[in-house]
Amino acid sequence: MKKIFITLSAVALCFASCKKEEKMDSGEPMMNDTVPTEEPVPMVQMDSASMAKAWETYMTPSEPHKMMADEEGKWNNEMTFWMGPDMPGEKYTSGCEVKMILGGRYQQSTYSGEMMGMPFEGISTVAYNNATGEFTSTWIDNMGTGLMVVNGKYDPNSKSTTMTGTTVNPATKQNIAVREVYTFVDENTRKMEMFETPEGGKEYQSMEIIMTRK
Known part of the structure; x- marks a missing residue:
């Protein structure tokens, strides 16, 4: 691994150097820039061994990845949705299968069920980023055409991960701030809560999913 990384780094540096020389030797007249430009931030110099070690740490599954791997298997989901503040909840059920992919580095969950009289998928x-210490979650389904992305960190005291991001209201085209709280209730139970804050409005709970391991 280290040899491959060092070789790729050398090729990248060589390529950058060649492009720079090519630009200087192109024969094109150089123009004096009168517009002040910011000085580039100097790169932190690292020896090849330290750089290879950093990448090895970055790519190696860690304790949070083991937490995600513990959820592999099939789950039953009791889902409740609220379409707005002070509105009654609508209850549905679904199932999901959780598995780790790409060598245990990412968790993928596939959901299926029925919602509002239609098949739901x-x-x-x-993902857990070893470099930032942060979780990132994405969501897509057949009830829309958008991709939701939320980011956040795990709190060992509450045994929950709180992640934030944005989605869009398809009717108004306005952004909606979302907050997701994922709680490890016990070995066979998880709770996922979603809260939304429309532009100019107050936060309200829009979804709750109780997951029970099959």
């Missing part, structure tokens, strides 16, 4: 992915 959804796919979520969860």
